[in-house]
Amino acid sequence: MKILGIESSCDETAAAIIEGEREKIELKAQVVASSLALHAKTGGVIPENAAREQLKYILPVIKETISDAKTDLESIDAIAVTYGPGLIGSLLVGVETAKTLSYVLQKPLVPVNHMVGHIYANWLMPNVTITFPAIALVVSGGHSDLLLMKKHGDFTLLGGTRDDAAGEAFDKIGRLLGLPYPAGPIIEKLAAAGDPKRFRFPRPLIGSDDYDFSFSGLKTAVLREVQKHTSLDDQTIKDLARATQDAIIDVLTKKTIKAAKEHGVQTILLSGGVAANQTLHKKFSELSLQTSLKLFTPAKNLCTDNAAMIAAAAYYTYKPVPRDRITANPELYFEAKR
């Protein structure tokens, strides 16, 4: 089965084609057009700007994907599209394009939750065999969610962020340090040359009984430290980046491993933009080895927003919906069943 995936929930415009047979899927082609350079200039995503760019890119991106996959639209079996959560204008670009294609080509349309898509990026890695149940940590710019996944499409939300998401914390703290958006990858680079002992920031909710996250207190702690300095020299920025990253990694790893132990789970699935952080991955790998857990992480380019993950989610949770019943839902979330 060949699926065309379309993703336009935030600042990327993406399309991909995957081909699936039984339990295995293969990524045939994917194109991601990013308007990040534009958002770096404004210090963040301005929704109207993002949607306007996506409207320009969506058709060329789909065309290039089809051509890269050496196929044609008629050979596609189904279309998958992100319908939420995300920015309304951005989501509409993808949803309306997908609906039109589905109508013109008379192909089934599968609406996909963007967060579920992130988790399914793990199935795009070659030669992986993922067994259930699994604990999934999705850490992106808008969410930090911990879920129990019992089988395909079966998610129980164990905890989520109470305020800032992990990626948002990286981005907001980056702004305090004078770094451009998105700051996560830059903080990771700077942290590598930072002194781990110079600053220590709080690890919010690290020992709480639930699986919730909260990162706004960390941002305030960094702000207080920044205010003590009349100007930030390069080494201080690196040291602050290191302390920030250490605090976020500590909380994410500790809570995820605790969830795995308490639910008797042996599989951990990392995903979302923050999972592209190699230091986070390394820490998780070390802890997984110690605790005999099996860790899965998508390749870096599949951690950040892409359409291959949307097509993958559609393949494993295949539920086409009539076109007139699909609408963009910016607030879409996992059902809370704690």
Ligand code: KG4
């Ligand atoms: O999943 P994603 O591409 O978009 C959303 O769905 O939000 O995640 C983007 C987030 C941004 O906050 C960005 O700073 C963060 O992921 N990010 C990172 C890294 N790469 C991207 N955070 C930490 N380290 C990284 N290497």
Ligand code: ZN
């Ligand atoms: Zn995302």
